[in-house]
Amino acid sequence: MKKVTVSLASINDVKSFVNIVSKYDFDVDLISGRYVVDAKSIMGIFSLDLSKPIDVEVMTDDCDSFIDEIKPFTV
Template structure:
């Protein structure tokens, strides 16, 4: 499992983020405090408080790929 802190600041960011997540065959979750949502769901992303740093939980061991694909969002 790979965990990285990410920041999504706009509608375009949320769309791009969910599309990148959809390319993965594993579970991708976003955490905000005690709330978890499917990171592949744009509606799930918008249900979180985007003014805060989010935690991406990727159920993969390929940390390099995750960090490369989400480089624009990593905090």
């Protein structure tokens, strides 16, 4: 399991992020405060407070290509 922090500042950022996450078979969660949502769910992401950085929890250790793809969003 790996963790990174991202910032999704606009609707286009959220759509791009979900498109990237959806390409992978492993589970990815977004954590904001006490809320945890599936990173493949656009509606779930919009339920979070997007004005603050969000923690991304990747449920596999073999995720180097995924981490590289989400670099534009990392804080």
